[in-house]
Amino acid sequence: xxxxxxxxxxxxxxxxxxxxxxxxxxxxxxxxxxxxxxxxxxxxxxxxxxxxxxxxxxxxxxxxxxxxxxxxxxxxxxxxxxxxxxxxxxxxxxxxxxxxxxxxxxxxxxxxxxxxxxxxxxxxxxxxxxxxxxxxxxxxxxxxxxxxxxxxxxxxxxxxxxxxxxxxxxxxxxxxxxxxxxxxxxxxxxxxxxxxxxxxxxxxxxxxxxxxxxxxxxxxxxxxxxxxxxxxxxxxxxxxxxxxxxxxxxxxxxxxxxxxxxxxxxxxxxxxxxxxxxxxxxxxxxxxxxxxxxxxxxxxxxxxxxxxxxxxxxxxxxxxxxxxxxxx
Numbered sequence: 001x002x003x004x005x006x007x008x009x010x011x012x013x014x015x016x017x018x019x020x021x022x023x024x025x026x027x028x029x030x031x032x033x034x035x036x037x038x039x040x041x042x043x044x045x046x047x048x049x050x051x052x053x054x055x056x057x058x059x060x061x062x063x064x065x066x067x068x069x070x071x072x073x074x075x076x077x078x079x080x081x082x083x084x085x086x087x088x089x090x091x092x093x094x095x096x097x098x099x100x101x102x103x104x105x106x107x108x109x110x111x112x113x114x115x116x117x118x119x120x121x122x123x124x125x126x127x128x129x130x131x132x133x134x135x136x137x138x139x140x141x142x143x144x145x146x147x148x149x150x151x152x153x154x155x156x157x158x159x160x161x162x163x164x165x166x167x168x169x170x171x172x173x174x175x176x177x178x179x180x181x182x183x184x185x186x187x188x189x190x191x192x193x194x195x196x197x198x199x200x201x202x203x204x205x206x207x208x209x210x211x212x213x214x215x216x217x218x219x220x221x222x223x224x225x226x227x228x229x230x231x232x233x234x235x236x237x238x239x240x241x242x243x244x245x246x247x248x249x250x251x252x253x254x255x256x257x258x259x260x261x262x263x264x265x266x267x268x269x270x271x272x273x274x275x276x277x278x279x280x281x282x283x284x285x286x287x288x289x290x291x292x293x294x295x296x297x298x299x300x301x302x303x304x305x306x307x308x309x310x311x312x313x314x315x316x317x318x319x320x321x322x323x324x325x326x327x328x
Contacts, residue, residue, distance in 0.1 A: 009050030009323040010112060014105040015314045016040045016096035017139040018172070019274040020230055021237045023206050024150065026198035033158065034150035036210060037135030038166060038282075039143040040174075041312040045090045045101045048323045049109040052083035059086030061102060068106035068127060075126040078114055093182040095273030100136030103127045105318060108140075112320065120317070121157065134158040143316045145218055147210070166313025167221045171289035173296070175259065175279035177252040179305035182275035183244075191244040191275075202236060209233055223284025227269025230282060234271030241275075251276035254306055258296055265292060286310075 016039075023034035047065060057066045065084050073080070084106065090098035107123045120141035124130040130137040134148040134157055144165050148158035183191055209229050217225035238249025250256035250272050259270045262281045269282035283289035293310040300306050321327040 009048065010109045011046065011048045011321050011323045011325065011327050012105040012109050012318055013327045014045045014047075014101035014318045015139055015143060016043050016045075016090045016098070016101065017135055018278075018280055019095065019097065019133065019135050020271065021206075021233050022133075022150075023210055024198065024203035025192070025195070025240070026200060026203055028200050028203045031150040031152045033132055034148060034207075035133040035135045035158070036145070036147050036214070037133075037139060038145050038172065039139040039314045039317070040096070040172065041314040042309070043090055043096065044088060045086070045098065045105055046088040046327070047102070047105045047109065048085040048087060049106065049113065050083050050323060051113060052081050055081050056083045057086075058084070060089040061092060061098070062086050064099065064102050065106050068103040069110060071103075071127055072107045072110040076111070076114060076116065080110075080114060082110065082113070091176070091178075091278075093184055093275075094176065095182055095276055095278035097136035097139065097274075099185075100124070100129045101140060101318075103129055104137070104140045108318065108320070124157065130157050132158075134160060138163065139314075140318045143314045145313070147215065162215060164215065164218050165315045167218075167223070167284075168312075169221075169284070169286060170223055170313065171283050171286050172311050172313065173262065173281040173283060173289055173293050174309040174311060175255045175281075175296070176307045176309070177255050177277040177305050178307070180252045180255075180277035182251060182277055188275060191241075195240065195244065198240065202240075206233060206236065223282065224268065227267065227282050227284070229269075231263075231268040231270055238272065245276075250279060252279070254300075254303055255279040258300060258306065258308070261296065261299065262292060267292070 018038045020036045090096040092098045111118045124137040138146040144163045147162040149161045214229035259279045267281045293308045296308045319327045
């Protein structure tokens with residue numbers, strides 16, 4: 001993010017992301033976690049922030065926005081007042097990284113309005129984000145498909161290891177279940193602590209799968225091989241997480257049923273983002289993805305809790321602009 005002269009007001013568009021999974025939960029080589037994620041063109045969080053005589057909040061998840069404003073004010077040592085309007089908000093606890101994107105959007109706007117030039121990493125540090133995974137921070141910073149290196153013994157935020165563009169011709173089918181909520185931060189910590197030990201051979205296999213199959217296939221725009229790698233990774237992790245998800249690979253049985261339809265249709269890159277409930281499928285051709293999404297809408301028309309969306313990846317991070325202007 002770049003700085004410059006303070007502006008009277010800013011609009012921020014912060015992209016959602018998919019968290020495809022952790023590489024090593026056991027810390028085989030002294031580093032735990034390690035994450036791969038995809039930045040999405042939609043959905044997103046969109047916030048308008050302007051200087052004001054008094055603090056005001058409006059829109060969905062505005063309390064979260066207010067907490068980020070207050071934390072940023074304390075971090076910067078300022079007393080300025082701000083009017084905040086949230087015009088779009090990522091679904092909370094659904095696997096899109098809503099908390100990180102809201103915090104960084106508000107924090108980044110407050111910093112810019114005060115003439116401060118702070119990177120996404122600096123914002124995350126001030127706001128206490130990105131402690132276990134840097135996927136949300138890096139989605140905000142630059143978009144694309146990002147791989148981080150997990151947490152080491154020095155207790156520093158996970159380093160960025162790779163950022164690759166998501167191919168323009170590929171699409172992602174999102175499966176949303178509005179009747180379910182994924183785990184919040186405290187629940188996730190408890191669930192992670194209660195999981196069985198992560199086998200070292202599995203961590204070694206997943207590392208190989210990501211480094212020597214998924215990422216090379218992405219670089220060569222080989223959707224079938226990339227999808228096969230992601231699908232296998234999701235199955236292995238889903239089995240490990242099952243004890244925290246009522247014995248299932250997916251938090252939502254309805255999302256699992258829709259995902260099975262996609263697998264039966266030959267789509268291998270199917271899984272769940274983070275703790276769900278959102279499911280996804282990576283499809284290498286836009287027309288096919290639209291056709292599959294429409295078929296799912298028809299087949300699951302009676303499932304009023306489900307919705308299906310066909311979206312692009314996003315190869316840029318958060319966008320800042322004047323209030324009222326079109327922010328890409």
